[in-house]
Amino acid sequence: MGLKPENVPQLTLNNGMKIPCIGLGTFGSDRVSAADVATAVGGAIRCGYRLIDCAACYGNEKEIGEVFHAAFEEGVVKREDMFIMTKVWNDMHRRVEESCDKSIADLQCDYLDILFIHWPFPNYHAPGCDVDSRNPDSKPFSVAEFMDTYRQIEALVRKGKVRAIGISNLTIPKLEQVVDKFEIKPVLCETELHPCFQQQELFDYLVAHEIQPVGFMPLGSPRRPERDIVATDIEDMKMPELVAIAKAHNVHPATICLKWAIQRGQLPIPFSVHNYEGNLECTVTEPLTDEEMATIATLERDNRLVKGQVFLWPGANDWHDLWDEDGFIVDCPDAK
Ligand SMILES: NC(=O)c1ccc[n+]([C@@H]2O[C@H](COP(=O)([O-])OP(=O)(O)OC[C@H]3O[C@@H](n4cnc5c(N)ncnc54)[C@H](OP(=O)(O)O)[C@@H]3O)[C@@H](O)[C@H]2O)c1
Numbered sequence: 616m617g618l619k620p621e622n623v624p625q626l627t628l629n630n631g632m633k634i635p636c637i638g639l640g641t642f643g644s645d646r647v648s649a650a651d652v653a654t655a656v657g658g659a660i661r662c663g664y665r666l667i668d669c670a671a672c673y674g675n676e677k678e679i680g681e682v683f684h685a686a687f688e689e690g691v692v693k694r695e696d697m698f699i700m701t702k703v704w705n706d707m708h709r710r711v712e713e714s715c716d717k718s719i720a721d722l723q724c725d726y727l728d729i730l731f732i733h734w735p736f737p738n739y740h741a742p743g744c745d746v747d748s749r750n751p752d753s754k755p756f757s758v759a760e761f762m763d764t765y766r767q768i769e770a771l772v773r774k775g776k777v778r779a780i781g782i783s784n785l786t787i788p789k790l791e792q793v794v795d796k797f798e799i800k801p802v803l804c805e806t807e808l809h810p811c812f813q814q815q816e817l818f819d820y821l822v823a824h825e826i827q828p829v830g831f832m833p834l835g836s837p838r839r840p841e842r843d844i845v846a847t848d849i850e851d852m853k854m855p856e857l858v859a860i861a862k863a864h865n866v867h868p869a870t871i872c873l874k875w876a877i878q879r880g881q882l883p884i885p886f887s888v889h890n891y892e893g894n895l896e897c898t899v900t901e902p903l904t905d906e907e908m909a910t911i912a913t914l915e916r917d918n919r920l921v922k923g924q925v926f927l928w929p930g931a932n933d934w935h936d937l938w939d940e941d942g943f944i945v946d947c948p949d950a951k
Pocket residue numbers: 639640641642643644668669733783784805806830831832833834835836837838839867869870884885886887888889890891893894921
């Protein structure tokens with residue numbers, strides 16, 4: 616089964632690139648081994664996925680690279696028909712080319728389709744550390760620092776190592792500071808988007824600026840790392856309205872989350888080692904009705920799951936300071 620890649624609906628980005636309307640996430644959430652994630656990537660390519668969302672900090676690019684290599688060698692897919700995205704981690708903002716070169720080597724992919732700045736802060740924390748850990752060297756967002764990192768990716772586009780640029784975990788106040796400084800416009804912005812966290816204002820802002828929203832944690836990340844779960848978090852897929860719509864379509868609530876995402880206009884990147892085939896197929900089955908879309912629009916609960924506590928700098932209050940909720944960038948040294 617699966618889908619022929621040419622039958623998967625496509626989106627056209629602001630630089631003319633066409634890309635599938637769904638991709639596969641690869642963050643194992645400390646629960647799924649690098650080998651198992653790589654096996655899923657191999658299976659996903661064989662059932663029709665062409666967009667894979669990687670990141671240097673997920674610790675599995677080498678294993679995924681083996682799988683890409685085998686798929687290219689066996690003629691399952693040509694390199695130019697894949698969209699391989701990865702991200703620069705926070706400790707490499709001053710060494711973006713080195714990070715890019717390492718990802719290209721690990722992923723065995725010759726060039727990157729899209730390179731993202733994973734977080735707009737240079738703040739490093741050890742993988743898997745507790746949410747209460749703080750790096751004393753952490754700093755608030757700086758326009759100059761962010762643009763320096765961005766300029767390094769622009770240079771990699773000009774060199775041909777990267778085809779297009781992605782940004783991630785931004786807010787409207789931060790975007791307002793940088794949006795007219797880009798020499799090469801970003802094509803994608805990865806941001807947390809699921810039925811109980813719709814970020815409507817940010818979504819509209821991105822669309823208005825022709826930056827395609829990519830929704831991470833599109834299912835509400837039911838198996839995210841234990842350290843990221845707090846008692847007040849809501850389980851999107853258990854919302855009664857969503858469950859009722861799933862029942863009416865005789866599908867899992869996950870399918871409804873993905874259909875909603877695609878019909879709303881964001882590009883979901885669900886992680887899956889067991890259900891990726893069905894997740895791809897649901898892009899072409901019966902769409903949600905306008906009424907169902909309107910019902911899901913009412914499920915917004917401000918249910919931010921990635922709070923980002925570990926990126927806080929000395930003197931910051933709490934994780935809300937990362938998200939500019941009062942309309943300005945907290946502690947920014949150089950915002951205009
Ligand atoms: N830019 C960023 O800062 C950022 C942050 C977070 C995440 N991301 C990206 O977004 C991706 C997705 O986020 P996520 O992995 O946290 O959460 P998610 O995609 O919302 O949820 C993944 C979970 O849902 C399950 N699932 C998938 N399809 C299903 C289906 N049809 N039925 C039932 N269960 C299903 C998976 O289990 P099975 O494996 O058993 O199918 C897995 O446990 C990540 O992998 C990563 O690539 C980016």
